Amino acid sequence: MTQIIRTVADLRALVRGWKAAGDVVGVVPTMGALHEGHLSLARAAKADCARVIVTIFVNPKQFNNPDDLTKYPRTEAADADLLRPLGVDVIFAPSPDEVYPTGFATAVTMAGVAQPLEGALRPGHFDGVATVVAKLFGMTMADRGYFGQKDWQQLQVVKRLVRDLNIPVWVVGCETIREADGLAMSSRNAQLSIAGRAIAPALFVAMTRAAAALRAGDATALATCQTEVLAAGFERVEYIELRDASSLDPAEGLDRPLRLLAAAWLQGVRLIDNIPL
Template identity: 70%
Template sequence: MMQILRTVAELRTRVRGWKADGRQVGVVPTMGALHEGHLSLVRAAKRGCDRVIVTVFVNPAQFNNPEDLAKYPRTEAADAALLAEEGVDVLFAPGPDEVYPAGFASQVIVSGVSAPLEGERRPGHFEGVATVVTKLFGMTQADRAYFGQKDWQQLQVVKRLVADLNIPVEVVGCETIREPDGLAMSSRNVRLDPLSRAQAPALHRILQKAAQALRGGAEVAPVLAQAVAEVKQAGFSEVDYLELRTAAMLEPATSVAQPARLLAAATIGDVRLIDNIPV
């Protein structure tokens, strides 16, 4: 039966018992408002580990826009019901004071891979992500951690900090889960009005078309320019970026001779969506 724990002390006591019995522990860090994408990570953790912890914490440190933080959906009761059905062992749902107690003064900064794209548009975001993920790894003492590839840059940031800080956790990146029409699943999708929801899948289709052209040998700059124009024509009011980057370090890529990724962020209605695909 799933337990809901809210303090680090309770969590560590439980994990200590599991590890004494030789159990492998997996963690799925989330901010709640769970959907099928999150549940796919839970199932991967269940396959790969003896015990599974899902963390639900809306991390204020990774929001550079207070309005976005206030709008972020909070659905703990529904989340708990879904996780119990999946056979999760522990839902760890700490309050802000448990994660950032009085006097908290530390920050984890991952240089390089965190700088472009989301790093440019959302100052402080990845510092918040890196700090809370490092803390969650310390709290859960997990052997494996599961993240979705939809947040590709975040996944690379987490892999970098784990390697750099010698954190003994294996980071597992799992495929993006999509709606039948191709829209990447996201907790933000519930905020799309009917028209925006109908138009939103165009972002993925345009990325696929651009990737196909690049694989066929087309020059990068014209393909990206055409893709940006098509995203705007599809009803998106703003395109923050649509770029080809190297897969691991997210440096600008001028060809697809090495592993590369098309990454995009665009706003439709009042919702900012991100997506990416391999090239």
């Protein structure tokens, strides 16, 4: 039976019992508004771990725009209905005051992999991500943490976080889950109109073509990709860039693992995606 727990004290009391029994504990950090991508992470955790915690917490510290924070969907009851059939042990859904109590004065500041792309466009975003993930790892006392590859830069940030701070959590990156037409699943997709939803897969289609062109040595592939995305009906492209898959430094050749990453706006909704090269 899936329990909903709201305080760190109650959660730790339960997890200590699991640990005493030798159970491996997995955590899936989410902000709720769950979709099949999140559920795939929970299934991966269930396959690896004796006990699984899914956290649902809309983290105010990673939002640059207060309106975006206000608009972010909060669907805890529906989320719980999706998780129960998967056999998740606990939904940890703390209040903001439980996570950031009065007098909270500590933050994790990230450089390196957190600085380009999303980091440059959303100042402080990854500091907020790193701070809450560090706290969630400490609160849950998890052994393994599960994150989707759709947020590729975030995944690299979390990997660097646990490495640099010696946090004893194994970070597992799980494949991006896509709709039948290729659109990466995201809670933000629900904000698109029917017409916008029909346009949205063009980002993945253009990126797939660009990746093939880059492999073939086409130096114009990224510019062509941007043109195709705008022609499909996107209002603005923030970036379409080829980067080192791990460091996110600009790619200097095709002799190492690379990632093609993009962010673009459609109907006022910011969509991101990435694919390996």
